[in-house]
Amino acid sequence: MSRAATEILRRRGRLLLWVGCLAVACVLPLLFKSGFLVSLLCQMGIMVVFALSYNMLLGQTGLLSFGHAVYYGLGAFVAMHALNLVGKGGGPLATALLPLAGGVAGLLGGVVLGYVTTKKAGTTFAMISLGIGELVAACALMFPGFFGGEGGVSGNRVVGKEKLLGLTWGPQIEMYGLIVAWAFVAVVAMYALTQTPLGRMANAVRDNPERAEFVGYDTQRVRYLMLILSGFFAGVAGGLTALNYEIVTAETLNAHTSGVVLLMTFVGGIGFFYGPIIGAILITVMQIVIGGLTHAWLLYFGLFFLFMVLAAPGGIASVIAMQRALWQAGLLGRMLPHYLATVIPVLVLLAGLVGLVELAYALLAGEGATAGDEATRVLGMQVHLRSAMPWAAALAVSAAGAAGLYWIGGRMKRAWHETLSTLNGGRA
Amino acid sequence: MSHPAIRLAGLKKNFGASEIIRGVDLDIRPGERHAIIGPNGAGKSTLFNLISARIPLSGGAIELKGESVVGLKPFQINRKGLSRSFQITNIFHNLSVFENLRCAVLWSLGYRYSFWRRLEGLRDARLRAEAVMEDIGLARRRDTPAGILTYAEQRALEIGITIASGADVVLLDEPTAGMSRDETEAAVALIRRVTEGKTLVMVEHDMGVVFGLADRISVLVYGQIIATGAPAEIRCNAAVREAYLGTSVNHV
Numbered sequence: 001m002s003r004a005a006t007e008i009l010r011r012r013g014r015l016l017l018w019v020g021c022l023a024v025a026c027v028l029p030l031l032f033k034s035g036f037l038v039s040l041l042c043q044m045g046i047m048v049v050f051a052l053s054y055n056m057l058l059g060q061t062g063l064l065s066f067g068h069a070v071y072y073g074l075g076a077f078v079a080m081h082a083l084n085l086v087g088k089g090g091g092p093l094a095t096a097l098l099p100l101a102g103g104v105a106g107l108l109g110g111v112v113l114g115y116v117t118t119k120k121a122g123t124t125f126a127m128i129s130l131g132i133g134e135l136v137a138a139c140a141l142m143f144p145g146f147f148g149g150e151g152g153v154s155g156n157r158v159v160g161k162e163k164l165l166g167l168t169w170g171p172q173i174e175m176y177g178l179i180v181a182w183a184f185v186a187v188v189a190m191y192a193l194t195q196t197p198l199g200r201m202a203n204a205v206r207d208n209p210e211r212a213e214f215v216g217y218d219t220q221r222v223r224y225l226m227l228i229l230s231g232f233f234a235g236v237a238g239g240l241t242a243l244n245y246e247i248v249t250a251e252t253l254n255a256h257t258s259g260v261v262l263l264m265t266f267v268g269g270i271g272f273f274y275g276p277i278i279g280a281i282l283i284t285v286m287q288i289v290i291g292g293l294t295h296a297w298l299l300y301f302g303l304f305f306l307f308m309v310l311a312a313p314g315g316i317a318s319v320i321a322m323q324r325a326l327w328q329a330g331l332l333g334r335m336l337p338h339y340l341a342t343v344i345p346v347l348v349l350l351a352g353l354v355g356l357v358e359l360a361y362a363l364l365a366g367e368g369a370t371a372g373d374e375a376t377r378v379l380g381m382q383v384h385l386r387s388a389m390p391w392a393a394a395l396a397v398s399a400a401g402a403a404g405l406y407w408i409g410g411r412m413k414r415a416w417h418e419t420l421s422t423l424n425g426g427r428a
Numbered sequence: 429m430s431h432p433a434i435r436l437a438g439l440k441k442n443f444g445a446s447e448i449i450r451g452v453d454l455d456i457r458p459g460e461r462h463a464i465i466g467p468n469g470a471g472k473s474t475l476f477n478l479i480s481a482r483i484p485l486s487g488g489a490i491e492l493k494g495e496s497v498v499g500l501k502p503f504q505i506n507r508k509g510l511s512r513s514f515q516i517t518n519i520f521h522n523l524s525v526f527e528n529l530r531c532a533v534l535w536s537l538g539y540r541y542s543f544w545r546r547l548e549g550l551r552d553a554r555l556r557a558e559a560v561m562e563d564i565g566l567a568r569r570r571d572t573p574a575g576i577l578t579y580a581e582q583r584a585l586e587i588g589i590t591i592a593s594g595a596d597v598v599l600l601d602e603p604t605a606g607m608s609r610d611e612t613e614a615a616v617a618l619i620r621r622v623t624e625g626k627t628l629v630m631v632e633h634d635m636g637v638v639f640g641l642a643d644r645i646s647v648l649v650y651g652q653i654i655a656t657g658a659p660a661e662i663r664c665n666a667a668v669r670e671a672y673l674g675t676s677v678n679h680v
Contacts, residue, residue, distance in 0.1 A: 193543055195548065197543070199547075200547055207520040207523060213502040214506055214512060215592075216593060217534075229543065
């Protein structure tokens with residue numbers, strides 16, 4: 001097949017994927033009609049935009065930022081103030097456009113702060129971004145007039161009496177529609193940006209800043225522009241979060257938020273455009289679903305992140321890309337039985353570990369409350385925390401899982417290496 | 429009337445107390461192929477780094493086509509039409525061969541920092557990158573990431589990136605270093621072809637390459653140029669023989 005024909009096919013496939021994703025995003029809440037699901041999807045949509053904006057720096061320009069929440073938070077605060085300013089005089093249309101105000105705030109934040117941070121790349125950039133992040137977070141507590149102090153700033157996204165096509169943005173499902181619309185536009189725009197001269201030169205600056213200078217590009221300018229644009233999209237995400245929760249607190253722009261977006265992006269995979277989308281969706285689900293089930297969710301999250309960094313440093317997207325390569329080479333069938341077999345010991349091990357963690361957590365956190373020998377509910381079971389039985393059981397399950405994983409996982413690893421060498425051999 | 433392509437006057441560079449370049453005066457004529465030779469540690473690469481502003485100079489003047497370029501940044505000098513290659517391959521490792529070359533032509537075609545134009549729509553950038561790709565013989569490696577090319581292919585890409593922008597003054601730092609005999613011959617043919625009508629300054633150790641390619645040669649020894657002239661003159665120059673070439677010249 002000719003190059004042009006392949007390119008047309010690829011483009012058509014991409015268009016199909018875009019439309020498909022949009023369709024899924026639109027249909028999901030209608031299928032299940034669950035308020036919880038809609039809230040979850042809202043948060044996902046916002047985080048997708050935020051994580052993609054972060055990857056404009058990390059994945060595309062090679063800038064590790066520890067303070068990206070600054071632009072997200074600025075967008076959120078400015079959008080919230082704009083909402084309150086517009087107040088009764090506004091209407092649903094003005095509300096719908098508020099994320100743009102957030103975007104402009106993020107962009108201006110990038111113009112001012114980025115000028116300082118992007119002077120240097122590498123470790124220096126990381127350190128300065130951390131410093132700026134702390135600086136802005138400190139300001140948030142020092143200037144309660146703008147940032148609202150501990151309580152934050154709140155507002156009401158339903159303004160005025162008129163409707164826009166029957167919408168007021170009051171019900172969560174309408175808000176979800178607004179988020180999907182904004183997220184879709186933002187994702188398309190960020191993808192388009194990767195296909196422009198600036199987007200490509202950002203990759204070049206990431207790979208080899210010196211060479212970029214010697215083909216005529218001011219690397220400092222490239223970094224600066226990428227940071228400004230990334231600040232814009234982070235601000236849009238911030239504006240959406242302000243509208244969605246109708247409250248913005250200082251936490252929006254602190255180091256924790258910067259850390260979460262870094263983790264999302266990294267877990268998803270910084271080397272692929274869609275990586276951060278996967279990361280944002282997955283981590284949001286973990287935060288909200290697992291966070292609702294257990295208080296120890298941060299611990300699970302930390303373990304998961306550790307596992308990802310060690311097992312798949314390229315992120316989930318790189319794992320997917322690898323399977324795709326195997327599939328195209330007709331080799332995926334060889335690996336599938338091994339994958340399926342490995343799932344069993346992994347689940348067993350996971351069950352055992354979760355048991356141990358929950359027991360430990362119940363013991364430590366509930367120490368004061370249940371000092372005696374009464375039974376405590378752990379994982380839906382009545383157990384005596386101070387008897388040996390539950391601990392021994394959890395330990396045994398963990399050990400069984402670990403042993404199984406050692407054996408079955410070892411076989412999978414061997415098969416993996418064989419398949420990989422077949423794949424690479426076939427290519428060479 | 430034309431200015432020299434490059435004029436160096438009293439050029440000095442010291443790293444701390446040690447003087448590496450100790451007053452170099454040199455005029456490179458427009459359109460000539462000029463080789464700079466000299467023993468290891470003579471300061472050849474340092475000279476290139478000074479001209480291309482990779483490192484700041486300690487004293488003296490550098491003019492590019494009659495215009496002082498002292499104090500300019502590398503990208504500014506590049507925009508004035510001077511392009512260079514590196515002794516240690518300096519390419520965009522994660523980008524494909526084609527993308528490497530397209531990145532190298534974007535500025536010269538005036539696309540600057542544009543984020544409102546689609547790369548796919550830039551016909552002239554694509555054609556120019558493809559033409560260079562043909563020139564350097566890497567057309568069948570178009571979509572291969574530069575990082576996994578063979579050494580000789582990477583060296584060819586290095587030259588491709590250097591000449592892609594159409595700069596009229598080209599500095600090549602040991603373009604054939606580490607190459608086999610056959611690869612060297614191919615590289616020399618390539619250099620001859622792609623620098624046609626341009627000013628070429630090259631640092632090179634391979635005397636076969638130097639005497640085969642250069643119109644004039646300068647000999648740099650301990651940070652000073654001890655002789656400049658046509659290959660035949662250099663061959664016969666007693667000081668050169670004594671300082672650097674020894675008897676090996678006779679074998680060329």
